[in-house]
Amino acid sequence: MSLKGKTAIITGGSRGIGKACAIYLAKQGADIVFNYSNNSSMAEETADEIKNLGVKVQAVKADVKSSQDIDYLFNQALENFNSIDILVNNAGITRDTLLIRMKEEDWDTVLDINLKGVYLTCKAAAKHMMKKRQGRIINISSVVGITGNPGQANYAASKAGIIGFSKSIAKELAPRGILVNVVAPGFIDTDMTSVLGEKVKDNILSQIPLGRYGSPEDVAKLVTFLASDDNQYITGQVINIDGGMLM
């Protein structure tokens, strides 16, 4: 599978699952543009790692919930790489708390970053991909968007929203040769999950038939396949990657 000559945009590519996706796509030869929110030093480290793989790379500080920032991100990508072939919507946050304690701001921030961000980037990418009559969009949801989870009503709503949104645009964009899929990870070992207590983690582990947490690389390999020309006939699907947690 070669992605030579293609450009991929990965949101939240500085660390965790997004970083692994950027590295796997780069290993197949894709040039990489990724954005991040705050952590510039980590973004620079990741950009250096990707550059060492022999592809072009640009890290852009851009908040996915801001339409101005997304315009800037896509303008940078088009100016410097002149094509956008792959979009991986990975940036996401949690603000976990029970419904009765959930502040309006906890709701708005999670929905704005996790769901509105996906709308903004997909719209920007689609404009370009429609002209080229080809493209691959992969949106990262979560098994929680399918099952729900106490303490994560805002997060689960955003991740369920990604599924309905992606299926709708998969139908809209299929006639233009653009394939849109959703990847729904289970428990993946990253900064996002490192904050959970040992008891919670042990409980999750006991529900995973394969007996281990997922790694960012597990997710990246699936994303890279869906982004490649090897995928010609999968669109509008939600693919769980969870060690068998949900079956």
Ligand SMILES: NC(=O)c1ccc[n+]([C@@H]2O[C@H](COP(=O)([O-])OP(=O)(O)OC[C@H]3O[C@@H](n4cnc5c(N)ncnc54)[C@H](OP(=O)(O)O)[C@@H]3O)[C@@H](O)[C@H]2O)c1
């Ligand atoms: N880890 C899991 O178990 C798991 C399971 C299911 C789904 N997911 C989903 O997978 C995705 C990645 O998760 P992760 O665990 O790798 O997260 P992570 O380690 O916390 O990394 C999050 C990334 O998103 C960026 N980001 C956060 N808010 C942003 C914003 N407003 N604008 C632009 N970038 C932003 C961060 O940039 P900075 O470095 O600048 O903060 C960072 O690069 C998320 O959508 C998450 O919901 C994760």
